[in-house]
Amino acid sequence: VQLQASGGGLVQAGGSLRLSCAASGRTFSSYSMGWFRQAPGKEREFVVASSWSGDSTAYADSVKGRFTISRDNAKKVYLQMNSLKPEDTAVYYCAAASTDDHRVVLTTPGLYDYWGQGTQVTVSS
16 A cells, blocks of 8 residues: 655644545555654654544544544545644654454554655644
8 A cells, every 4th residue: 555645735823734645556445544743853643543444533632623534435534634733833644554443543653554755734823
């Protein structure tokens, strides 16, 4: 599976962006999906994840109520980001993990099998 993240850019604080993650090679239908981010000088951190079925999700406390993950269970996963803050500035990565259980939500980067190349999100104050 090859992943391609897009949709990043420069936005003012309080604004919104929608990131997309597209798959090539096969669909996302049997993969748990996640979004992670990495700011300069910091480790990659969990943002949000969705189970294979999309029925279960997990969000980092820092983004709860502002970010939403969605998927069409075909070849795209989205991250809707609202009320953006300067501390959301980072490179955002989408990731996919092959799982047998359609309910599994993975929040640890090391459990993911495939990664996109990242898309830069910059929030100005």
